[in-house]
Amino acid sequence: MTDLAFSPAERDAVYRVIRERRDMRHFSGGVVEPELLERLLQAAHQAPNVGLMQPWRFIRIQKAELRERIAELVEQERQRTAEALGERGAQFMELKVEGIRECAELLVAALPEGREQHVFGRRTLPEMDLASLSCAIQNLWLAARAEGLGMGWVSLFDPQALGQLLGLPSDARAVAILCLGPVQAFYERPMLVEQGWATERPLSELLFTDGWEQR
Incomplete structure (x- = not known):
């Protein structure tokens, strides 16, 4: 502990928001007030980034018909993913993988x-540009959780198709569809754990010393 550390209560809040962040799929409509949305996006904009290149671009989706077309792109990829999963495809199709139609705000995060x-x-x-954008998304996620809002990262889409839909430059790339808004409750554990799709591994299995350990 040093004199530069936050107070115990402040530290507890930081660790709590990290611990309780969830990738949300179930939203309850509502709105995100403009001042709050600005605050969340400013948090994203303060993310660490390699070479101070700030490689994040956020597109706010406000047209209902555009939101619906994005949902259709995701559904197409959901079907393709189920086919690629083979015998787990049917189980995958039972999962709720996005909240595009129900969330209060829909954002697309892209590389420039x-x-x-x-x-x-x-x-x-x-x-590392993608890593930097991911840091911005994580900042947004944690800030949303601290504000009591849910957020979900949707990656089931064809980047080229979404880029064409949104008019991205040819060398830009859509990376994430972000669903944001009020929720009835946060999952107690990650949804994929609750639904029996996967189990979490302990840190001890993922932490090595002085080189790669064969286990």
């Missing part, structure tokens, strides 16, 4: 055009 110009921190690891 011209990313090849940014070499700082990306010469050998060009995917």
Whole structure:
């Protein structure tokens, strides 16, 4: 502990929001007030990013017909994913994988055009722009949870098809569909655990020392 640490109550709040963040699929409509949405997006905008390139672009979807077309793209990929899963396909189709039609706000997070110009921190690891965007999404997620709002990250879509739908430049890339808004309750555990799709692994299985451990 150092003099630069937050107070015990403040630290507890930080760890609590990390612990209780959930990838939400069930929303209860409602609205997100403009001031609150601005606050959440500012939190996203304060994310760490390689070379200060700020590689996040957020598109707010407000047209009902556009929201519906995005939902249709996700449904197409949901069907393809079920086919690719083989014998688990039927179980997958029972899962609720998005809340596009029910959430209060729908956002698309994308990487911008011209990313090849940014070499700082990306010469050998060009995917660090994606890592930086992911940090922005995580900031948004944690801030939403702290505000009592749910958020879900939807990745079941064809990036090229969504990019064409939204008029993205040819070298930009849609990365995430983000459902945001009020929920009735947060899942006690990750939804995929509650639904029996997967189990969580303990940190002890994922932490190595001085090299890769064979287990």
